Amino acid sequence: AWPGRKRRWGGSDENGASRKPVACPFYKKIPGTPFTVDAFRYGAVEGCSAYFLSHFHCDHYGGLTKKWCRGPIYCTALTARLVKMLLSIDSAYVCPLELDTEYVIDGVKVTFLEANHCPGAALIHFRLSDGKTYLHTGDFRASKSMQLHPLLQTGRISLLYLDTTYCNPKYKFPPQEDVIDFVVRTAQRYLKKQPKTLIVVGAYSIGKENVYLAISQALEVPIYTDASRRRILHSFGWPDLSKRISSCNQSSPLHVLPLASLQHEELEEVLGDS
Ligand SMILES: [Zn+2]
Structure with missing residues (x-):
């Protein structure tokens, strides 16, 4: 979540003139894979063959419309239902994944973890064949049980994609x-x-x-x-x-x-x- 920030949206400006979509930022791409996370408003992302959606909040699914045809969208089953029901995405493109289950997608091991954010929100854990591991958090709320998750207890995370609005010691929220x-x-x-x-x-x-x-x-x-x-x-x-x-x-x-x-x-x- 990015409250208070001015967003740059693809599509049209205030005068209705259409603009070229902005380029997909590096922090939405998972290196060494054809994957992006929450990157739907950048047109066709070069080299991307699988689009992950961390959760159903509009600052993450922004750009998804019923015309979507750029590739499979991987998300949790609950998010998948919302994507189909509220955005009318063709179900052929929607690929629900269970939490805590390892899937192999394009040769990469992918596991969704509970993000403790809104219903259906997931952290996404990627393990590449070269041993590198990436964790993309989407929006999440850290908790003890999250810290104790086996995937986060064993092995290192090579690169952490941290999506957080409150990464400052002045924000200290109670459980x-x-x-x-x-x-x-x-x-x-x-x-x-x-x-x-x-x-x-x-x-x-x-x-x-x-x-x-x-x-x-x-x-x-x-x-x-x-x-x-x-x-x-x-x-x-x-x-x-x-x-x-x-x-x-x-x-x-x-x-x-x-x-x-x-x-x-x-x-x-x-x-x-x-
Ligand atoms: Zn959110």
Whole structure:
């Protein structure tokens, strides 16, 4: 993720004039292989015969459209479902891979590891026939269990592709469990004080599920969200989440909204409707 950075997009500028796509940066190419990671907005990348997608966030899949025909897209099964459902990519190009399973692709051993980011997000581990190993993180959240993964415990990583917004000691985040626990306790406290409190969680199309699922479980209330997000959440195939999703905004004090709508006027409207 690159918040606050001005992105350079291929395609057309503000005047609608079409521009040549920018060249694929080196950090999206895996040396000694015909692979790229999260490189869909650079037109046809020379020498690339397999395109890896780390997760389904638009700053990573940007450039993928239903016209895609440049080569196979390797991603996790959950990401594969989203790519087909939301971007209408021809399924002939979508190649789902299981986590923690070694695949040989173009002579390279490839393993996806849980990235602890959004649903379907993976770290990608490449082992070349010359023994070199590369780890491309995509967006991820480091954790103890990740550090203990056998692939990261044994052997060296020759080159680490680190995609991180917060690589600075001034960012010291507590473990995710502590954050979720805090959010749940805060929601409970406010509801106790004012039973009509509306709890709003802002989220991109995917992400934050662990937060609102925990609130829903602790408060024993359904999760209300709009039809497009309901479709996405059901596609995860997570029974615990699916059974809590509601299409009725009156049914729950817990609403999940697009992140962009967490503004004062919009929230006032939401509060008025619920
Ligand atoms: Zn992301």
